[in-house]
Amino acid sequence: MAGEGERYQEFEPPAALKPFVRVIWTYADPDPAPVVQRIAPDGCPELIFDLGAPYEELGDDGDWRLQPSAIFTGQMTRPLALRPAGPTELVAIRFEPDGARDWLGQPLVEATDRRLDVVQRLAGFSAPVGDPEGQVEAFTRWLTDQRRQSEWRIDPLIRAEVEAAAGDAAPSRRSPADQRALQRRFTDRVGVSPRMLRSVFRFRRVFDHAAHPGQPAAESWLGAGLEAGYFDQPQMARDFRRFLGCTATEWAREQQALARAIASQSYKPGADHPA
Template sequence: MASGEDRYREFEPPAALRPFVRVIWTYAAPDPSMTIQRIAPDGCPELIFDLGAPYAEQGPDGTFHLQPSALFAGQMTRPLVMRPTGPTELVAIRFEPDGARDFLGLTLATATDRRLDMTARLAGFVPPPGDPKGQAAAFVAWLDDLRRRGDWAIDPVIRAEIEAAAEDKPISCRSPGDRRALQRRFADRVGVSPRMLRSIFRFRRVFDHAATPSADASWLEAGLVAGYFDQPQMARDFRRFLGCTATEWAREQHELARAIASKTYKPGPPHAD
């Protein structure tokens, strides 16, 4: 990586972790701009290890506080607003929407819209600086050891509902009692309701289809393809999930926020280049 150049890479998980992990990603910015970054919900919790200067996260009162060097980011229903404080280097596990329950050992609802300190749990974990492939391999080895020693499993009913939501299939007809039972299972294993997850997936599909996301026309076309009825409906979700308009986001976001949107939201296998 050339001096001052940002670097974002994604790696596929091994077969044993694939039911639980969507992708392993790494990011480095030797000379970040220190500007505010807006990260939208994507339906997946993450485990993040920071080898560089910590990010500062904006709290509900508008003040910024430093994130811990290792954290678990639960499901998000609102934007994460943060800014770098120095040279950045991250390695992270992005779980499947329902893939982190056994790792966390807690109901996922306890982590929704929260970043949990994992510093003690990752004590002694030292991925090699400046080596994305080595960082991903180290994180995978650490996590797979936990999986082997634990009794990790996927709830097939929840997974089927998630897959239906991701494919934008019609909602299944259920009795009121069955709907409440599903919502409880979702709160435990996913952290948000089935309806909220569908809303997040629909918003994410906007980025799948936005070919030139600096143009209003492109955003509108992408929103219609993603399943929105009209521009005002999509605009409400931009405010809800990013805290700004589509045009403002495209103009202002750089570095990690843009890297995640341009890579992670795209359909297909992980990008490793």
């Protein structure tokens, strides 16, 4: 859970945005510890606006770089390493896995494992500092205006595949040609393959089943992994390395601030998130 001085809150989107947006969340920490935060994939692209000091991100070349104050983060297939550069405060839109394609205006696969600078897209946008409800109201109003300016849609076939993956239902049987066509549509509107999305959802279910989200004992990790759908501990351990870059025990011991606050919340796809 958030520590002293921190706050993390989730808000349900209005009905007009619900087909596209899973949740709107805010986070603030006036005195963050200067430590690295490991953020794992969760199957959802996000639009994030910083009202405080933006985070620094570790690049593939090993250098730390300050993120833009407004970013679109596409689907992730590997861990993201961040560290605070000062007092943090942000408001974010967590889209449905297939909900951001029309807002972005380009195939989601082009944003996979990338953080896109969208400062110009949010030019003129502002939100009140220290007021989570006001921040959510401002971001909701802005996104609703964005939707009015262009036609957003949900592909029924892709949404059905996303929901099947979220519910861990068996994939539908298709001919090779139909499966290839689905793959193309899926990567366009979601950004990853159906198989990758299922892997991400399974990994996030580990946190749902953990006895103490964020810092379970070793035996709780194993039990949570089995409940999430893993066959055994080595299989789950591989995904911890794949999606977080560390072991479950290392993550539980080291992570705090934003990473732990997010992990303390529900990752259940399609779950309700009351304010």
